Structures are given as C-alpha cells and as structure tokens.
Amino acid sequence: MTPFDESERRAWAGNASAYEAGFGRLCAHPVPRLLDAARVGEGVRVLDVGTGAGSVAAAAGVRGAVVTAVDAEPDMARRARRAAxxxxxxxxxxxxxxxxxxQFDAVVGNFVLNHVGRPRAALDELRRVARPGGWIALTIWAAPAAPGQALLGRAVQAAGVQRPAELPPLAPEDDFPRTVDGLAGMLRGAGLTDAGCRALSWDHRTTPEEWWSGPAAGVATIGRIVCSQGPAGIERIRRHFTALAAEFVTPDGALVLPHTALLGYGRVPA
Incomplete structure (x- = not known):
C-alpha cells in the first residue's frame, strides 16, 4: 500500500453517511452511462469496484445483472448492502x-481510480478478473477541473491554506493525464481493445449548505484539508466558500455546479 492509499483510507473512514448525503448524489450521475459502456444487462456477472454507498450496484441489480461489489471502507460496504x-x-x-x-463478464469502477495510489496496477487487476471478451468501464474526474468541481479547492486556496504534509499527493510516476486521450491511452496500454473515452458534463444541483457539509464533516481529501485547520481556520475557509459560491447560486437559492467527468471503456481481448 502506498502512502497515498493509506491517506485515502483515513480520508474515508467513518464518513459514509456524510458522503452519501452530499458527494454521493454527485457521483451517482454517470451511473447509467457507466453501466451502458460495460454492457451490463440481464444475467451479466458484474463487479462494481469501489461501490461506495452502492448506487452502481443497485442500478446494475435493477437491470437484472448478477452483482458483486467491493469497497475498502466497512461502513460504505454496509450502506451498499442496504442499497443493493x-x-x-x-x-x-x-x-x-x-x-x-x-470471473466476471463486466467490471466497473465509478471514480475509483481517483482514489488508488497505483492506477495502472489497479487497472491490470480489473483486467485480470474480467473474462476474455468482457468489458471494463471507469469514470474519473477530468483535469483541469470544471468550475463547479473546483469551487471547494478555490475556497481553500483563497483562505491561504496549504495541503498538509500528512496528505501525500499521488506519486508523479504513478499519475496519468486526466484527459480523454490520457484515460483512453492508459486503457490501451493495459491491453484492452475497442478502448475509448468521452467526457460527461452536467450541472449538479445542490445547496450551499449541503455542499459545505461534506468537507466540514471531513469527507474525502478536501474534508481532511478543511478540518486540519481548527475552528478558526475552518470558519475562514467557510467564509471564502460562501463568497465564491455566490456566482453559482440561482435566484431560488440553489447551488448549480458544472462538473465534468471522463468515461473510459475497453474490452479484454478474446
């Protein structure tokens, strides 16, 4: 396990409820297209890796698939069992x-590659468990980030907060371009055929209060950065968040955040 992996485990430990109430709704948006890309339907044996609160597993079950799902965080796994x-x-x-x-006809991972320290090794493992002729489909966040996705990071930066040393970034030698060409190239590099990638853009509708509640509860790396600052620092970040969020607030008080993800897919050679 890399230092990045260890940091990710700590970032998500015990945060399933707060994730599901905020970021979980955002991450559920690409699920139908993710399952379409992996050809998930009636009777397909599908593995959902990094299931989180179970939105992918539940949707695959509705399609009649035979679903197996995994998550590294026990509380996420418990919620996924209830959802699916x-x-x-x-x-x-x-x-x-x-x-x-x-073992599986299809393998899917909704934003899971954003949270592993060795993405190429992770992709090799997904290929291993997929049968010849089976499909793999993955989503990741695009870089540079869309305006809505960048909002929380901008608030942290505006508050003058640096990433704490105990939150190591992904090692440069393990990273890859978070672009259409970058993800498609990594899929081809793993030996997948018919590999491709496309961008998915949408507006996520939430409220300022809901969007702030995730990082304020320590959810994900952004939450660990926020909560590392103590009460005064957290309040300083919150004030900047409120000011910056104003450009995305509609007259009815909703927060409408543009996001862009990448959907990559490929087939294990038969």
Whole structure:
C-alpha cells in the first residue's frame, strides 16, 4: 500500500453517511452511462469496484445483472448492502481483489481510480478478473477541473491554506493525464481493445449548505484539508466558500455546479 492509499483510507473512514448525503448524489450521475459502456444487462456477472454507498450496484441489480461489489471502507460496504440487497458486497481494495481470474463478464469502477495510489496496477487487476471478451468501464474526474468541481479547492486556496504534509499527493510516476486521450491511452496500454473515452458534463444541483457539509464533516481529501485547520481556520475557509459560491447560486437559492467527468471503456481481448 502506498502512502497515498493509506491517506485515502483515513480520508474515508467513518464518513459514509456524510458522503452519501452530499458527494454521493454527485457521483451517482454517470451511473447509467457507466453501466451502458460495460454492457451490463440481464444475467451479466458484474463487479462494481469501489461501490461506495452502492448506487452502481443497485442500478446494475435493477437491470437484472448478477452483482458483486467491493469497497475498502466497512461502513460504505454496509450502506451498499442496504442499497443493493441482491448484491454480494465484500470488503476489498485495489490492487488486490479476492476473485478468480476471468470471473466476471463486466467490471466497473465509478471514480475509483481517483482514489488508488497505483492506477495502472489497479487497472491490470480489473483486467485480470474480467473474462476474455468482457468489458471494463471507469469514470474519473477530468483535469483541469470544471468550475463547479473546483469551487471547494478555490475556497481553500483563497483562505491561504496549504495541503498538509500528512496528505501525500499521488506519486508523479504513478499519475496519468486526466484527459480523454490520457484515460483512453492508459486503457490501451493495459491491453484492452475497442478502448475509448468521452467526457460527461452536467450541472449538479445542490445547496450551499449541503455542499459545505461534506468537507466540514471531513469527507474525502478536501474534508481532511478543511478540518486540519481548527475552528478558526475552518470558519475562514467557510467564509471564502460562501463568497465564491455566490456566482453559482440561482435566484431560488440553489447551488448549480458544472462538473465534468471522463468515461473510459475497453474490452479484454478474446
């Protein structure tokens, strides 16, 4: 496990409820297209890696798929079991999954590559457990970030807050371009055929209070950065967030945030 992986485990530990109430709704947006890209339908044996609160597993179950799902965080796994009662949900983490080679017809990961320290090794493991001819589909956040996705980071920067040393970034040698070409190229580099990628853009509708509640509760890396500052620092970031959020607030008080994700897909050679 890399230092980045260890930091990610700490960032998500015990935060399933706060994630589900805010960021979870955002991350559920690409689910139908993710499942379409992996050809998930009736009777398909699908593995959902990094299931979180279970939105992908639940949607795959509605399609009649035979669903297995994993997450590294036990509280996330518990929520996924409630969301997708027909799925087999286990605790496991990339890049080592407890499944046989070629066990699944389709493998999907909704934003999971954003949270692993060795993305290429993770992708190799996803390929290992997918059968020849099976599809792999993944979403990641695009870089540079869309305006709505960048809002919280801008508030932290405006408050003069630096990323704490105990939150290591992904090692440069493990990173890859978070672009259409970058993700498609990594999929091809893993030996997948018919590989491609497309950008998905949408406006996420929330409220300033809901959007602030996630980082204020310590959710994800941004939450750990916010909460590392103590009460006075947190309040300073919140004031900047409120001021910057005003450009995205509609007359009815909603916060409408433009986001862009990348959907990559490819097929294991038959």
């Amino acid at each position: 009662p027909g799925a087999r949900v286990q605790i496991a983490a990339l890049p080592q999954l407890p499944y046989r080679t070629s």
